[in-house]
Amino acid sequence: MYKVVIADDEVWIGFGIKKLIHKSGKPFLVEGEAPNGIRAYELVREIRPDLLITDIRMPGLTGLELMRRLRQEGFSTSVVIISGYAEFEYAREALQLGAFDYLLKPVEEESLYAILDRYWLQGEQKTGKEKFMEELPEATDPRVRRIMEQIDREYTQKLSLGELADSCHLSIGHLSSLIRRETGMSFSEYVTKKRMEDAKGLLCKPELSVEEIAQSVGYQDYFYFTKAFKKYEGVSPSVYRKGHI
Numbered sequence: 001m002y003k004v005v006i007a008d009d010e011v012w013i014g015f016g017i018k019k020l021i022h023k024s025g026k027p028f029l030v031e032g033e034a035p036n037g038i039r040a041y042e043l044v045r046e047i048r049p050d051l052l053i054t055d056i057r058m059p060g061l062t063g064l065e066l067m068r069r070l071r072q073e074g075f076s077t078s079v080v081i082i083s084g085y086a087e088f089e090y091a092r093e094a095l096q097l098g099a100f101d102y103l104l105k106p107v108e109e110e111s112l113y114a115i116l117d118r119y120w121l122q123g124e125q126k127t128g129k130e131k132f133m134e135e136l137p138e139a140t141d142p143r144v145r146r147i148m149e150q151i152d153r154e155y156t157q158k159l160s161l162g163e164l165a166d167s168c169h170l171s172i173g174h175l176s177s178l179i180r181r182e183t184g185m186s187f188s189e190y191v192t193k194k195r196m197e198d199a200k201g202l203l204c205k206p207e208l209s210v211e212e213i214a215q216s217v218g219y220q221d222y223f224y225f226t227k228a229f230k231k232y233e234g235v236s237p238s239v240y241r242k243g244h245i
Helices: 011-023 037-047 063-072 085-096 109-127 142-154 161-167 172-183 187-202 210-216 222-233 237-242
Strands: 002-007 028-034 051-055 078-083 101-104
Touching: 002 011, 002 037, 011 028, 011 109, 028 037, 037 051, 037 063, 051 063, 063 078, 063 085, 078 085, 085 101, 101 109, 109 172, 109 187, 142 161, 142 172, 142 187, 161 172, 161 187, 172 187, 187 210, 187 222, 210 222, 210 237, 222 237
Parallel strands: 002 028, 002 051, 051 078, 078 101
Antiparallel strands: none
16 A cells, blocks of 8 residues: 655645545555645655655745755655646656656546556556556557547547446556557547647638637637647647647
């Protein structure tokens, strides 16, 4: 069982992450929660967790300052940073400092579980407790190939990783790991990439409105599409269009 400490000054976010971890059925146990960076530092020293999930901005010590202090003192705790989109540059810096991964707010169940799965798999490889990776079907497994073909056909529709996993009799975590192995991305990252690359092509057609493009690539909410596009491409759809027409 892997020990986890969660640090976030927004208590409801920490509570939500703890709840997701406990209901996941994965070998992780939340053993400490901190409302600020100082308390997080104290808990890491006391508990010696395997994994620290921490907000990038907190009173006392920021997530980056906390990481630096732990590294300076020789702690091997893996760190997952939580950040808002506006703080993404800080998350990038955290990765450069050796963070295991990052989560964007609001924290999505699938993103959290994908990180936990990857951590678990790497831990199993390191300890040699199980030959898990050797037991994973190859990327050419007919089930995985069929699922990838379905995603490639239906990515503009509402796809559920859970339903896809059920259709091929795999657990969500197992299928998520196989998709990452096949594509180098999580399920949601892969679907988003497919949608955004389509959107970029459609934005070069001035006769289509941005709202029409959003709907054609699978987004019913225009504002959510705009936010997702800016996160993916770095500029809004309107700015992208001006530079490509």
